[in-house]
Amino acid sequence: MPEWTQVIVRTLVAVVFLFALTRLLGKRQISQLSFFAYITGITIGDLAATVSLDLExxxxxxxxxxxxxxxxxxxxxxxxxxxxxxxxxxDSTSTILIKDGKVLEDNLKKEKLTNEELLQQLRAKSAFKLAEVEFAIMEPNGEINVLLKKEYLPLTPSDLGIKVAPDSEPQTVILDGKIMDEPLATRGFNRLWINTELEKIGVSVDNVFIGQVDSYGQLFVDLFDDQIKVPEPQQKAALMAEMKKCQADLEMFSLSTNQKEVKSMYEQCSIQLEQIIAEVKPLLIR
Known part of the structure; x- marks a missing residue:
């Protein structure tokens, strides 16, 4: 057998064998490199190259x-x-680099990390000012995680006392102009529904690059032709506006009548509808 043929055969065998080993070792081998995993990866790669090229x-x-x-x-x-x-x-243990806003120089030396490298890693975590960092720790895999001081943390709906509805992952129902029936059925819809939604925005399915349906049944599409502007779904906003209009109409009706029973009925209905609006508002303002 010619040498070049042997190299091809050995390389193909090594690729298949390495693929099997990688699947056996699991995803951690490629996602989180510990000290031993790092050594193992280098050694296995070197051995595979030797198997492919060392014909003797x-x-x-x-x-x-x-x-x-x-x-x-x-x-x-x-x-x-x-x-x-x-x-x-x-794997070693985690090392605290910043505690209570103070850089621990001894731990930096222990990890052989310079102050410039520390600042670089902080910037990678969107912490550009050292004064804003409350806590920073180096994980065993070398990654640095950062906790900002409370006054510099981004606001959340919980901080503002706003209730928001739970959300689930969107289902991709169109890829490359092709309708995906399984994720579409997961949301409880069919092809007739999606074709109707596309007609509302004046788009054909052939022009849809990616289409997703969120947990509220709203369709979002990205088109092959980026020059075409697609309107954002407005079902939730329209429903909220309609409910507020109905509540305002009930208040107006109560003010426009002199009959006490009718006025009381309109006022009670208006109050009940206002309570309903307050309850469903977190679902409709996402």
Missing amino acids: SNWYLGMVSLAVWAIVSLGIEFLQLKSKKARDFI
Whole structure:
């Protein structure tokens, strides 16, 4: 067999074997590199390259070595799941870099981190001013997480005493001009409904790049032709406006009549509708 053919065959075998090992080791191997995972990744990559190009050695010995590394890596991960001491020893522990707004220089030296690198990492977390940082910690994988001082934290509806409705993930119902029946059925709709919604905004399904339906049944679309402006869904705003109009009409009716019973009825209906509006408002102002 020619050498170039051997290289192709060995490379293909190594790719398949590496793919199987990666699936076996799990997603953590590619998402969170610990010290040992970092070493394992480098070694397995080097072994795979050797298996592909070193034609003088027996290729199956490289596969054996790869399998041993995978087994050892799985054993280490199992040990980490069972023992916190093993986790701390292998992956190290988190290091506090800023506490109560004060930079801990000794911990910076321990992690071999300069002040410029610290500021760079803080900027990566949108903390451009050191004076705004209350707490910062370096995780075992090297990532730095930051907690801003309370006065610099962004406001949330909870801070303002505003109730908001729960929300669920949107369902992608159109991709590349094709209707996706399964996610559409998940929202309780069908093709007739989506075609009707597209007709309302004057768009054909062929021109839709991505279409999503949120938990309130509103359709949002992004078109292939970016020059076309698509109106935002207004169902919730229209419903809120209609309810307020009805409540205002009831108040007007109560003021326009002299009959006490009728006036009382209109006033009670207006109060009840006002209470309903207050209850459903969090659902309609998202």
